Amino acid sequence: MKLYSYFRSSAAYRVRIALNLKGLAHDIVPVDLRAPNGGEHHGAAYRAINPAGLVPALEDQGQVLDQSLAIIEYLEETHPDPALLPADALGRARVRALALTVACDIHPLNNLRVLRYLKHSLGADNAARDAWYAHWVMAGLKVLEARLASESQTGRFCHGDQPGLADACLIPQMLNARRVDCDLGDLPVLLRIEAACMALDAFRCAAPENQPDHTV
Amino acid sequence: MKLYSYFRSSAAYRVRIALNLKGLAHDIVPVDLRAPNGGEHHGAAYRAINPAGLVPALEDQGQVLDQSLAIIEYLEETHPDPALLPADALGRARVRALALTVACDIHPLNNLRVLRYLKHSLGADNAARDAWYAHWVMAGLKVLEARLASESQTGRFCHGDQPGLADACLIPQMLNARRVDCDLGDLPVLLRIEAACMALDAFRCAAPENQPDHTV
Numbered sequence: 001m002k003l004y005s006y007f008r009s010s011a012a013y014r015v016r017i018a019l020n021l022k023g024l025a026h027d028i029v030p031v032d033l034r035a036p037n038g039g040e041h042h043g044a045a046y047r048a049i050n051p052a053g054l055v056p057a058l059e060d061q062g063q064v065l066d067q068s069l070a071i072i073e074y075l076e077e078t079h080p081d082p083a084l085l086p087a088d089a090l091g092r093a094r095v096r097a098l099a100l101t102v103a104c105d106i107h108p109l110n111n112l113r114v115l116r117y118l119k120h121s122l123g124a125d126n127a128a129r130d131a132w133y134a135h136w137v138m139a140g141l142k143v144l145e146a147r148l149a150s151e152s153q154t155g156r157f158c159h160g161d162q163p164g165l166a167d168a169c170l171i172p173q174m175l176n177a178r179r180v181d182c183d184l185g186d187l188p189v190l191l192r193i194e195a196a197c198m199a200l201d202a203f204r205c206a207a208p209e210n211q212p213d214h215t216v
Numbered sequence: 217m218k219l220y221s222y223f224r225s226s227a228a229y230r231v232r233i234a235l236n237l238k239g240l241a242h243d244i245v246p247v248d249l250r251a252p253n254g255g256e257h258h259g260a261a262y263r264a265i266n267p268a269g270l271v272p273a274l275e276d277q278g279q280v281l282d283q284s285l286a287i288i289e290y291l292e293e294t295h296p297d298p299a300l301l302p303a304d305a306l307g308r309a310r311v312r313a314l315a316l317t318v319a320c321d322i323h324p325l326n327n328l329r330v331l332r333y334l335k336h337s338l339g340a341d342n343a344a345r346d347a348w349y350a351h352w353v354m355a356g357l358k359v360l361e362a363r364l365a366s367e368s369q370t371g372r373f374c375h376g377d378q379p380g381l382a383d384a385c386l387i388p389q390m391l392n393a394r395r396v397d398c399d400l401g402d403l404p405v406l407l408r409i410e411a412a413c414m415a416l417d418a419f420r421c422a423a424p425e426n427q428p429d430h431t432v
Contacts (some may be wrong), residue, residue: 092291108320128338
């Protein structure tokens with residue numbers, strides 16, 4: 001398998017975690033979203049691989065898959081062990097809802113193309129963009145904290161005592177929140193789960209600073 | 217089953233379509249997102265049902281599920297017939313990616329809370345907000361059009377000749393695009409699929425204008 005990835009893309013980070021948790025061998029192919037001319041993902045070479053021009057994309061058996069959650073569901077169906085979703089339908093719905101809270105309610109508002117639009121089309125300055133970023137990431141993380149703190153299914157990880165899809169989405173978003181200096185002190189359950197995840201090689205090796213294309 | 221819904225919420229519209237396609241009896245409980253004081257979804261009564269304060273939520277067997285795609289996957293697992301996802305893993309990944317293109321790359325940027333932030337915190341006027349809305353909806357729909365036009369799995373519907381998850385996400389977004397007067401003329405495949413969907417009662421009955429809480 002081949003993963004088209006950018007070290008700082010949190011959607012790519014999710015898939016890197018999932019591949020590692022499942023122990024699936026893969027090559028990382030870096031795609032530089034910050035390259036001159038708007039980024040390598042907009043170039044013809046990458047568009048030929050993934051016409052949507054978004055990262056990540058996974059190549060498996062000659063097919064290219066996109067959208068991080070669709071990729072992880074595919075890995076779950078084709079390599080079910082270890083499972084990243086629980087076995088029961090209600091549990092699966094809970095884990096997917098936690099993951100989608102990150103993937104739909106936080107991340108899309110804070111990715112690079114949106115921040116660029118805020119700057120170039122709406123004239124938002126650095127402070128306004130940071131406030132925007134912090135607003136959405138904290139709103140979403142507080143929803144997750146309240147839910148994880150109150151629901152009995154929460155364990156050592158987001159759902160029980162095995163890491164899974166929700167953790168793979170949460171951890172990259174926690175890192176993003178720190179990048180804009182959000183105060184995470186009021187999120188004790190998230191911090192506890194993050195610490196449990198970062199004690200695992202699967203998460204640590206997937207982190208941006210351990211990627212071949214990492215730069216400061 | 218009970219669906220907490222708002223007639224104009226396109227995430228709720230997706231779930232209404234899925235329930236109808238599967239022929240599942242359900243009661244619609246309207247939640248007025250435009251009620252005074254910021255909307256009924258922020259009130260204590262609704263927060264007691266869905267702490268995230270977002271619509272839709274589905275009540276089934278005494279449990280409340282949220283996040284439209286997690287709800288639809290739950291319905292698919294608990295009521296598999298008729299299927300809204302194909303049987304093969306690659307096909308399922310394709311349908312999920314199409315759905316997520318709407319759910320992650322278009323819809324989160326254009327929902328009410330984001331438009332309110334643009335207005336109140338960034339001072340964006342009506343024209344700037346409409347331009348924002350149109351920008352993201354058209355960017356996403358063009359990605360879908362290119363993909364559906366070029367891929368052999370596209371049939372009468374997004375994937376083959378049976379309506380499914382991708383169609384349930386696409387149709388509400390087409391309606392949203394029209395609300396801000398987007399020119400959809402360059403999206404012939406999407407228009408053709410939309411026409412095929414709207415010929416079905418499952419889609420028509422789920423439409424905003426056929427909801428009990430519909431207002432103009």
